[in-house]
Structures are given as structure tokens and as C-alpha cells.
Amino acid sequence: MNQITPIRAFDRADQQGRRRKSAVKRIAPIILVPAALAALAVGFRLGQEGWPLPAWVPAPVASVIGGSAPTPTGPIAYYRDPTGKPFYAAAPKKTEDGRDYRPVPVGEDVSFEEKPKDTAAEGSAGAGGKRILYYRNPMGLPDTSPVPKKDSMGMDYLPVYEGEAEDGSTVKISPGRLQRTGVRSEIVERRVVTRPVRVPGTIKLDERRIAVISLRSEGFVEKVENVTTGDRVRMGQSLFRLYSPEIAAASAQYLSVVNEGGSTGIRPLVLEGARRRLENLNVPPEVISEIERTRKVPTTITWSAPREGVVLERNAIEGARAMPGDVLFRIADISTLWVLADVPEHDLGAVRPGQTVTIRLRSLPGQVFQGKIGLIYPQLNPETRTARVRIEIANPSGLLLPDMYADVEVATGADKPVVAVPDSALIDTGTRQVVIIDKGEGRFEPREVKVGDRGAGFVEIRDGVVQGDQVVVSANFLIDAESNLKAALQSMAASTEEKAQ
Known part of the structure; x- marks a missing residue:
């Protein structure tokens, strides 16, 4: 068994002593630093409250606590009390206990950030x-x-x-929130609200301007003038010459009555009957006048064009036999045409006779024609759910031809200015229509309205707002939701009060 010598014991004790001293040196800063900071905080609090500082506070620390700060650079706005009391001065000044007022540089006390409220x-x-x-x-x-x-x-x-809850429908929003949400208002004005209805159409002949030349008795075509399909003819222009035994017999009878009337004084009734027979055979008036003038029965009768227009159909052939009812010529006046357009059922309520119509032809790009609605046919196509609209359009230059395709644009809406708001101002839920009225100073009121025609980015307001009101046109859905929430909360609060009573 080993024994510890005195020398070794002394060495061990000496080593243990050195370890204790080292540990104390390491622990001392940990203990002394917080204590010093606590003392400094107490001294700073005493100095700010105006109490005299203890003698144990070092001079450099006392100068900082007492309010002596490094001289600021730049212009000075004012001087304030070093203790934090609401005392200020425009020039350097000292407190009653001899401390200097603290200078405040320009801009140091200005803050653009909104401080949160406690x-x-x-x-x-x-x-x-x-x-x-x-x-x-x-x-x-x-x-x-x-x-x-x-x-x-x-x-x-x-x-x-x-x-804020005095009016259940009014919402108040701070200026900061207004700017962040992008709320924008416009003044209500009177304007013409038009909504174009664009539908396809087809050009057709005016049924009232078509003439057909046919016979009421049997005859033979002796000669046809140089007139073909597509030619333009004048009113009274000769078309063909016809021999008809029945017309010749009626002409001879009429001439006999006319000749006898001059010598025997035949009664006007007989003369009128003989003339009426020729008219019933569709003999032109100029042929009857020629019989009266020449006192001769013509072998053939010249048939002329009853109106000015374009020859759409020619069936007369020289030497051919023509039976009663046969169409020899078909002539149409194309100076005025129709455009037949099919308007959908949901747009039919906005279309009415007399409205101006703009017509563009696919075969004539860049040219625009104007017309007016003459008739809305009282019948709906059950397959396409459209109604036919007849539009009258002038064609003096003859550029429009029957059966051309056309793009029709009907300007629907009021002809006079009405109270209108932008489309974005209207909140349409299907069961109600609402606009947000801007009352100024961040106050907004949702208001139900009655709407009318729509078009060109605006909607007519028939009841609810007047000219001069300001309506919200941007972020109005957020305000409406805020108003609905507010009304619901007030309703809940009211019901809670009723239950409490």
C-alpha cells in the first residue's frame, strides 16, 4: 500500500487552491455584470424621474443618466426636458437642478408609421x-x-x-383601408344608353315592288323586244307584241259601240260595259285609248312594263302560245329592299319598329348602310327561338342584291339621356340590384335600385339614385359584404338584448 508523503500532499493542496481561484475568476463576471447593469438601470430610472443619483454611480454613467448626450449634428428643431417631462424650449436651457435640456434634431421626432393602439x-x-x-x-x-x-x-x-352602428346600412372605412382596397367613386350623370344587338340577316326583295305580266286569255306571242333577264326597264317600255282572238273580238265590239254612240246617242251604260270587258282581259289602258283614237281594231297588242325595275324572269318566246295565267315577265323594283334578320328571344324585348339599324355586307367590306325596322313578325321560330324582323333599306345605287348575307346591328335603348351608372357600379345578385353610394369622409351606403336598359358599359337606373350622386365603381363588393356583415351583427346584438330582457 502506497503512502502519501508530505511533499506530495502539499503539492496536491496547492493545485486545489489554484483551481478554486480560477473558478472564482470565471464566475465573478457572470455575477458582477448583471449586478452592474441592474445598478445602471436603477440609476437611469432615478435620473429620469428627477431624483438625485447615488454617490456610488460613476461620473461617465451619471452624465448619460442625467441627460447629457453627445452633441447632435445637423439643425436642431427644439430642446426638451432631460427627465422626459412635457417641457420644451426653443433655445438651450437648464433644469432647476442644473441639467441641460436635450437637443432634438430636425426630423428625429417625426414618424410616418401608425403606432398600434393598446x-x-x-x-x-x-x-x-x-x-x-x-x-x-x-x-x-x-x-x-x-x-x-x-x-x-x-x-x-x-x-x-x-x-358607427347608428345606421345599419352605412359603413365607415378609414382612409388607409380605402387606399389599400382600391375603392374608387364616380359621379352619376345622364347619358344615352344604347346596347347593340348584332344578328345575321339576308337581303330580300320588297314584296310590294314586284310586278308580274301574265295573260287572262289565250294568245300567241308575235314579237319579243330585246329585253332579257337582269336588264333594267323603264315604266311603259315595250316588252312584247301579242295576238289574242278573244281580245280582238272584245276590241271590235268596243269599237262598234263607240262608233254607234256618236250617231245614235247610245247610252253610257252600254259603252261602259264594252270598255269593262277589255279591262277584264287585262288590255293596257293605252291600247284602249288607241282604239278610241284611231277607230281601228289592232291585230296585235303591244304589252309594256308596268313599273321601273329589273327583269327577274322572262318566259315570253316569239311564236309561243300563251295560256291564261302564264307568267311572261316578272319585274322588280330594287330601289328599296328588305333585310330579314332573326333576333333571339332574349333580345326581342329591346327591339321595336322604327329603330335605326346599321347593316354591313360581307361582299362589300368597309361600307355601311342604314335602315329602319319596319315590322316584327308576330311569330317565333320554335326550333331556333328567334323572331324575324323586317328592315327597310334604300338601294339607290343598286349595290345591294337579293339574297346577299348581311350583318345587322340594332341600336337598342333610349334615344334620350337617362340617369346611368357604369356597369361595375351595379351589384346584381339575381334577386336584387344594389349600388354603393359614397357619402364622403369614408362613409358608404348600399342602396337598392331599379335598372333599365344596358349598353356601352352603362346601365340605366330608373329608381334609387339621382344625377349628382357618387357611386362606388371599384371594390364595391367588399363594401357590400362589410355592410351585410354589419347588419347581421346588429341583428344578433338586438336579439341578444331582447333575450336578456
């Missing part, structure tokens, strides 16, 4: 001395709280101040 310290009093009624959910949920609260995501509930 709602917990305010209690039931808000900004401007207004009493807080309750706190509502920041996400718009129908949840309220009588005290400050946070939702599940850590967002603070929003206070509702006294006076």
Missing part, C-alpha cells in the same frame, strides 16, 4: 374618446366579443365604436 389599456374607450361597443371577427365571420380577442390565426378582433 386596446387592452383603452378598455371600453377608443380613439377620440368613443366607447367601444364590441369587437368583431377580422375575417368577417359572425362572431363578436365584448373584450379584445384574437382569432385562431392570431389576428386581433376589430373594435366597433359607438356611433
Whole structure:
């Protein structure tokens, strides 16, 4: 067994002593630094409150605590009390205990950031001395709280101040929120509201301007003039010559009556009957006048064009036999044409006779023609759910031809200016139509309206707003949701009060 010698024991004791001293050196800063900081904080608090500093506070620390700060650079705005009291001076000054006022440089006391309000310290009093009624959910949920609260995501509930709930429909929004949400308003004006209805159409002949040349008795075509299909003819222009035994016999009888009337004084009734027979055979009036003038029965009769127009059909052939009812010529006046357009059922209420119509032809790009609605046919196509509209259009230059395709644009709406708002100002839920009225100073009121015609980015307002009102045209859905939430919360609060009573 080994024994410890005195020398070795002394060495061991000496080593243990050195270790203790080293440990004390390491622990001392940990203990002394917090103590020094605590003493400095106490001294700073005493200095700020105006109490005299203890003698044990070092001079450099006392100068900082007492308010002596490094001289600032730049212009000085004013000087303030070093203890933090609301005392200010325009020039350097000292306190009663001899300390210098602290200089405040220009711009150092200006802050553009909005400081958060201590709602917990305010209690039931808000900004401007207004009493807080309750706190509502920041996400718009129908949840309220009588005290400050946070939702599940850590967002603070929003206070509702006294006076903001006086009108259940009016919403008040701070200027900062207005700028962030992009709310924009416009003044209500009177304007012409038109909505174009664009439909396809087809050009057709005017049924009232078509003439057909046919016989009422058997005859033979002796000669046909140099007139073919597509030619333009004048009114009274000769078309063909015809021999008809029946017309010749009636002409001879009429001439006999005319000749006898001059010598025997035959009664006018007989003369009228003989003339009526020729007219019933469709003999032209100029042929009857020629018989009276020449006192001769013509072998053939010249048939002329009854109107000016274009020859659409020619069936007369020289030497051919023509039976009663046969169409020898078909002539149409194309100076005025029709455009038949099919208007969908949902647009039919906006179309009425007399409205101006713009017509563009696919075969004539760049040219625009004007017309007017003459008739809306009283019948709906059950397959296409469209109604046919007849439009009259002038064709003096003859550019329009039957059966051309056309693009028809009907300018629907009022001809006179009406009260109208932009389309974006109207909130249409299907059961109600609402606009948001801007009352100024961040106050907004949802108001139900009655709408009329729409078009060109505007909608007619027949009841609810007047000229000069300001309506919200941007972010109005957010304000409407805010108003609905407010009304719901007030309704809940009212029902809660009733139950409590």
C-alpha cells in the first residue's frame, strides 16, 4: 500500500487552491455584470424621474443618466426636458437642478408609421374618446366579443365604436383601408344608353315592288323586244307584241259601240260595259285609248312594263302560245329592299319598329348602310327561338342584291339621356340590384335600385339614385359584404338584448 508523503500532499493542496481561484475568476463576471447593469438601470430610472443619483454611480454613467448626450449634428428643431417631462424650449436651457435640456434634431421626432393602439389599456374607450361597443371577427365571420380577442390565426378582433352602428346600412372605412382596397367613386350623370344587338340577316326583295305580266286569255306571242333577264326597264317600255282572238273580238265590239254612240246617242251604260270587258282581259289602258283614237281594231297588242325595275324572269318566246295565267315577265323594283334578320328571344324585348339599324355586307367590306325596322313578325321560330324582323333599306345605287348575307346591328335603348351608372357600379345578385353610394369622409351606403336598359358599359337606373350622386365603381363588393356583415351583427346584438330582457 502506497503512502502519501508530505511533499506530495502539499503539492496536491496547492493545485486545489489554484483551481478554486480560477473558478472564482470565471464566475465573478457572470455575477458582477448583471449586478452592474441592474445598478445602471436603477440609476437611469432615478435620473429620469428627477431624483438625485447615488454617490456610488460613476461620473461617465451619471452624465448619460442625467441627460447629457453627445452633441447632435445637423439643425436642431427644439430642446426638451432631460427627465422626459412635457417641457420644451426653443433655445438651450437648464433644469432647476442644473441639467441641460436635450437637443432634438430636425426630423428625429417625426414618424410616418401608425403606432398600434393598446386596446387592452383603452378598455371600453377608443380613439377620440368613443366607447367601444364590441369587437368583431377580422375575417368577417359572425362572431363578436365584448373584450379584445384574437382569432385562431392570431389576428386581433376589430373594435366597433359607438356611433358607427347608428345606421345599419352605412359603413365607415378609414382612409388607409380605402387606399389599400382600391375603392374608387364616380359621379352619376345622364347619358344615352344604347346596347347593340348584332344578328345575321339576308337581303330580300320588297314584296310590294314586284310586278308580274301574265295573260287572262289565250294568245300567241308575235314579237319579243330585246329585253332579257337582269336588264333594267323603264315604266311603259315595250316588252312584247301579242295576238289574242278573244281580245280582238272584245276590241271590235268596243269599237262598234263607240262608233254607234256618236250617231245614235247610245247610252253610257252600254259603252261602259264594252270598255269593262277589255279591262277584264287585262288590255293596257293605252291600247284602249288607241282604239278610241284611231277607230281601228289592232291585230296585235303591244304589252309594256308596268313599273321601273329589273327583269327577274322572262318566259315570253316569239311564236309561243300563251295560256291564261302564264307568267311572261316578272319585274322588280330594287330601289328599296328588305333585310330579314332573326333576333333571339332574349333580345326581342329591346327591339321595336322604327329603330335605326346599321347593316354591313360581307361582299362589300368597309361600307355601311342604314335602315329602319319596319315590322316584327308576330311569330317565333320554335326550333331556333328567334323572331324575324323586317328592315327597310334604300338601294339607290343598286349595290345591294337579293339574297346577299348581311350583318345587322340594332341600336337598342333610349334615344334620350337617362340617369346611368357604369356597369361595375351595379351589384346584381339575381334577386336584387344594389349600388354603393359614397357619402364622403369614408362613409358608404348600399342602396337598392331599379335598372333599365344596358349598353356601352352603362346601365340605366330608373329608381334609387339621382344625377349628382357618387357611386362606388371599384371594390364595391367588399363594401357590400362589410355592410351585410354589419347588419347581421346588429341583428344578433338586438336579439341578444331582447333575450336578456
